[in-house]
Amino acid sequence: MKDCGGELLGRVRSGVASEQDKTAFDAHWMSCESCRMTLEVMDDFDALGEAESGDGERVARMSARVVATLGKPARMPVRLAVGPWLLMVAAVAFAGVAIAGGAYLLTHRTVAQAPPPLSAAPTIRTPHPTVEVQTERLDASPDQEVEGGNDASVPQEPAAFVKAQVSAAALYRAANDARRGGNPALAIGSYQRLQQQYPGSAEARASRVSLGGSLLKSGSAAAALAQFDAYLASGGGQLTAEALFGRAQALRALGRSAEEVQNLRLLVGSYPDSAYATHAKRRLQELH
Amino acid sequence: VHRAQDPRKAVAGRASEGDPEAIRELVMELGGQMLRTVRKVLGGPHPDAEDVTQEAVLSFISALRGFRGDCSVAHFARQVALRRALHARRHFRVRDKVGDQELDADHCTYSGDVSPLDTAISRERRAVVFSLLDQLPQATAEALALHFMFGYTVAEIAMTLGVPPDTVWSRLKLGKQALRKALAQSERLSDLLLNDPSRRRLS
Numbered sequence: 001m002k003d004c005g006g007e008l009l010g011r012v013r014s015g016v017a018s019e020q021d022k023t024a025f026d027a028h029w030m031s032c033e034s035c036r037m038t039l040e041v042m043d044d045f046d047a048l049g050e051a052e053s054g055d056g057e058r059v060a061r062m063s064a065r066v067v068a069t070l071g072k073p074a075r076m077p078v079r080l081a082v083g084p085w086l087l088m089v090a091a092v093a094f095a096g097v098a099i100a101g102g103a104y105l106l107t108h109r110t111v112a113q114a115p116p117p118l119s120a121a122p123t124i125r126t127p128h129p130t131v132e133v134q135t136e137r138l139d140a141s142p143d144q145e146v147e148g149g150n151d152a153s154v155p156q157e158p159a160a161f162v163k164a165q166v167s168a169a170a171l172y173r174a175a176n177d178a179r180r181g182g183n184p185a186l187a188i189g190s191y192q193r194l195q196q197q198y199p200g201s202a203e204a205r206a207s208r209v210s211l212g213g214s215l216l217k218s219g220s221a222a223a224a225l226a227q228f229d230a231y232l233a234s235g236g237g238q239l240t241a242e243a244l245f246g247r248a249q250a251l252r253a254l255g256r257s258a259e260e261v262q263n264l265r266l267l268v269g270s271y272p273d274s275a276y277a278t279h280a281k282r283r284l285q286e287l288h
Numbered sequence: 289v290h291r292a293q294d295p296r297k298a299v300a301g302r303a304s305e306g307d308p309e310a311i312r313e314l315v316m317e318l319g320g321q322m323l324r325t326v327r328k329v330l331g332g333p334h335p336d337a338e339d340v341t342q343e344a345v346l347s348f349i350s351a352l353r354g355f356r357g358d359c360s361v362a363h364f365a366r367q368v369a370l371r372r373a374l375h376a377r378r379h380f381r382v383r384d385k386v387g388d389q390e391l392d393a394d395h396c397t398y399s400g401d402v403s404p405l406d407t408a409i410s411r412e413r414r415a416v417v418f419s420l421l422d423q424l425p426q427a428t429a430e431a432l433a434l435h436f437m438f439g440y441t442v443a444e445i446a447m448t449l450g451v452p453p454d455t456v457w458s459r460l461k462l463g464k465q466a467l468r469k470a471l472a473q474s475e476r477l478s479d480l481l482l483n484d485p486s487r488r489r490l491s
Contacts, residue, residue, distance in 0.1 A: 010441040034464055037471070038436065041417060044410040045437045049328030051320065059319035062342050063312050070349050071308035166342065174346040181354035186306065190350075 172203035221253035304352035329373035432463035
């Protein structure tokens with residue numbers, strides 16, 4: 001019977017079967033050992049893996065980690081907030097410089113044109129008034145800096161994401177998934193994050209070849225070359241042939257033909273039976 | 289639910305672009321389901337369940353950009369979780385060099401009027417299924433797990449895995465044949481069934 005695949009069984013188990021369905025299933029079930037087995041095994045798994053107390057917190061933790069790993073910071077609000085802040089600092093600093101400079105000039109002109117007053121209060125003694133004024137202003141808190149400002153006008157730090165506690169292996173897999181899923185930007189970001197967070201890990205080392213390839217495809221040949229070089233400099237490994245091939249492609253993109261030839265010869269000599277050797281030989285013929 | 293009618297379609301699209309709020313919303317909605325999926329495949333409460341689910345969630349969000357919408361976002365999330373959990377099972381078995389019984393030490397406690405014998409039979413049968421899932425080709429194991437563990441129909445499996453229904457039929461047929469054989473070869477299950485006159489061995 002074709003329905004052994006579970007359509008009828010599914011309706012019966014989910015409680016949406018009609019009376020006709022139930023009659024048909026009863027008749028079928030009695031004669032079909034496959035469906036009896038299926039029903040028993042399905043029943044065995046019903047109670048397994050149910051929700052547990054604390055699952056809400058677990059999911060919240062996972063959510064925070066994923067956002068920290070894959071989420072892009074909300075750029076617009078940060079830019080809008082930082083912009084006026086920097087402008088205000090710059091304006092205040094400029095005003096301070098202008099005042100200090102004016103006072104400095106005024107003092108010198110006074111010295112030149114008239115005798116010093118008996119109880120002259122020192123105005124500005126520093127030979128570097130600009131530095132002093134800026135330091136004072138930057139030491140001031142933002143609340144003091146913005147007169148009459150309210151909380152909304154005070155620039156805030158970008159929302160601090162929960163620090164990622166994702167393992168190197170998980171990051172590597174996520175980056176690889178992004179690369180295979182056709183999301184090179186996300187892949188590059190994840191590989192870079194992996195190398196920053198776990199610089200000594202095996203995954204970070206292997207990621208240099210993957211990241212090099214992704215950078216190469218995105219047109220960043222120099223950055224790609226640095227990745228391949230770093231992998232080879234670390235002693236190479238199972239991906240040495242790939243790294244050499246990627247390095248040759250990067251050098252080609254950069255127009256460094258002499259080094260490309262040298263690299264291709266090394267690849268052919270070291271891995272003559274690899275799939276890359278064929279391409280390398282063809283390219284060497286083109287170059288000669 | 290096809291993606292065209294899927295209420296999560298829009299938020300999934302934003303999440304694929306890295307929108308933190310969309311990612312958060314999607315994980316909060318589907319993370320519980322993914323955790324339960326992993327837990328079920330790992331055989332119940334497991335010390336690595338959260339880590340495996342974490343990896344699955346990362347993979348799920350990363351893969352959204354390539355998601356074609358052949359199934360609902362929820363089905364897609366379950367597929368990713370299932371795949372990661374099956375992979376983890378095989379990894380744990382190699383890493384820890386444990387047998388079926390150690391890996392699948394029963395975590396399922398039945399309450400109410402289920403007899404200890406029924407519980408033992410269910411436990412043994414699950415162990416046989418788990419052992420088979422670890423050995424079958426990935427594609428067959430996925431189809432079998434979706435069918436037996438989550439009650440998916442052939443149509444649902446085809447939609448979730450993005451393969452024709454006939455392919456699913458074929459995989460299920462192979463999987464069921466293998467399962468029937470494995471159940472028949474289980475001595476422990478045989479011993480248990482001998483003590484239960486209401487049942488007879490499946491062969």
